[in-house]
Amino acid sequence: MARKNRMIISNDDGWIMGNMTSEVTPETITELMVDTYPGSPIGGVSWCVGNSETYEYETEVGERTGDGYEHFKDERTYWLHKNLYGLIESSGGPLTEITRQFHEAGIDVLPSMRMNSHYDVAYDAPGHGKFRREHREWLIGQPNEYIPRPTLEFAIARGVDYKFPGVRGHLQEVIFELFEKFDVAGVELDYFRHPAFFRVEEAYSNRYLMTDFIRRIRKRMDEVGEQKGKHLDLLVRVPPTLYDSKRIGLDVETWITEGLVDIVAAGGGFMPFEQPIREFVEVAEGTDCLIYGSFEALRWALDEELLYALAARFWDAGVDGFYLFNYFNAPNEWKRRVLGNMVDREKLARLNKRYELDHSDRSGKEYHSGAFRYALPWASLPVFMEETQPGGGSSLTLDIADDVETAKADGGLESCILDLGFDNLNEDDELDVRINGEAVAWTSMERTEDGWGYTAFDGVVYHTTMSERRVEGTVIRFDVTGLPIRKGENELLVRLIKGAGPHFEAVKLTEVRLHINYV
Known part of the structure; x- marks a missing residue:
């Protein structure tokens, strides 16, 4: 049974x-x-079916949100x-409809299962789910355990812990129902909503349990696919590196090399410029697994020049292909x-682009x-700048896909244009x-105090209408057209030379943008 290659898969959060x-x-x-998709290159929609083990579709296995x-x-x-x-009464239910x-519009649906939820939901709220209330001993944070706040351990404490067979068994049955009962193209296991599945100190050693869980899903999908006469795709969305995936209990490399998954959406889209996406591609080489680059609109990834970069x-x-998150209502x-x-x-090769560095803040x-x-x-920004000896400074890497030198020649x-925000x-x-060792003349700079902007959803219509937002700061702009910009990695060295005036707060490099403009 042939597998389908969709150029873009777009997640829909069930809004x-x-x-x-x-x-x-x-x-x-x-x-x-549905009417927002015709004519676009989106070939698949992964539709979120719920959060925190409560579901917003016609499940007979899990808890329907609001029941009781x-x-x-x-x-x-x-x-x-x-x-x-x-919707159950009028057309069989949301997922059915x-x-x-x-399907009639020629777009596949892969129900999206959020593999854990760490939202701040009131204990007695319908969205919290009775599964967690009835099995508090199966949560990452144990009953009556004191966990300091704010810490990462506290942030993930209310999620379910996959080391417990009861957790894996319950979620397995919900996932089975999605492709057994419904006429879907496959299933998405969204391991980036939210990416914590075990206690921090136990995650790496427990990765074998999640691999066994994936093997069980794959086996059942193959059985059901054989009965239905079609291949069912297993899509997983995972952290931006193989190392960090394994660190939190997801042995993605094994999932790929064993043929357990069909599509890996690599990264949540929060650090797309610095993510080592090639390592996923290299692991998948020689397998049938497809690797998709991830985009997250709320990362501030709505500006067209940024998206093209x-x-x-x-x-x-x-x-x-590409995987989109939070673009569903565009x-x-x-x-x-x-x-x-x-x-x-x-x-795309000759469209204007804006390359950036990513943020850890x-x-x-x-x-x-x-x-x-x-x-x-950890990402490159922000950088707290202190004056160093000549030749020193903060060394940063810009990964550029454009063939700038060929464009110069023809x-x-x-x-x-290089913009540095401070x-x-x-x-x-x-x-x-300095760019690739060549100095940028300080006398050529332009300085503004207007900050910098980015496009964001403005909330007038949910995830639809967009407007510009501004970030305060000083922008130092250089025209670097005459400097060598390589296809691939480029070293950007930034060294602060303090003036005579006092510094009451640390100088901080908070934004790096390289604009490549074509005629």
Whole structure:
């Protein structure tokens, strides 16, 4: 049975069930979900079925969100529960109807199972789930255990612990139901929502348990696929490195080499410029496993030039496609145009791009943010700058997929602009900046105090409307068109030369952007 290669798979967080405060009908699903996809290169949708072992579809195995409650404290939960049963009555249920409609539109559905949840949900809330209330001894944080806050251990304490057979057995049965009962193309196991499955000190040694869990899922999927006459794809979304995946209990390399998984969405999209995506591609070489580069809209990844830079970097690393998170409600015109440009590799080569460095200061230690922080390696920014001896400074690496030198030679390059964003940089401070060993003339710089911007969802319409946000700071801009910009890794050396004025706070390098503009 041939496996299907979808250029882009887009996750949908189940918002139409969890965020609506009005009736949801099959017509609502058509208008607000399915009709945003035609003409785009998205070939698969992974639809989130729930959180914290409560589910927003017509499950007969798991707990349906809101069951057992006569009154709801918030309007959204009231409508979620009402719409769940309304859709069951009108069309068989949300998952049945969503799968049917996307199938008719030529788009596959892979129900997305969030493998753990570390949200701050009230203990008695419908979204907490009776499974956790009835089996507190199966949670990562044990009953009556004191865990200091804020710490990563505290952030993940309320999640389920997969070392317990009861946890693995329960979730296995819910996952089985998704591909046994429904006419889906496969299943997504989302190990990045949220990436903590064992106690911190036990995660690495318990990785064999999660591999056994995956083997059981794969075996059953193959059996059911044989009965249905089609291959069922197993998609996993995992942390951005093989090392960090294994560190938290996910032996992704074994999953790939043993043929247990069909698609690996590598990384949660939080550090896409510095993620070593090639290591996933290299491990998958010679196997049938597809590697997808991950994009996260809430990482501040909505600017088109940034998306084009990421797409070029992923294609250059050898990925098979892209995985999108939090882009589900982007307008149809945006999906067709921007995503279309991202998969048109010939056109992409000469589109303007903005390469950046990633941040370690965008995830805190509270609940689900702490779970993200737990699974991520450290990134390059921010850098606390202190003056060093000549030749020293902060050495940073920019991974560039564009062939800038060829574009210079054929007249296709307009400019290369380097922006460095700082906090607390005095007027009389200077910088010694070098790219691949060649000095950037300080006298050529332009300084502004306007900060820098990025595009984000503005909340006017959930994950749909976008506007610019600003970050305060000082920007030092250089035109580096005349300097050698290599295809591949480029060394950027930044050394602070303090002026005579006092520094009441540390100088901090908080943003690095390289703009590549074509004629």
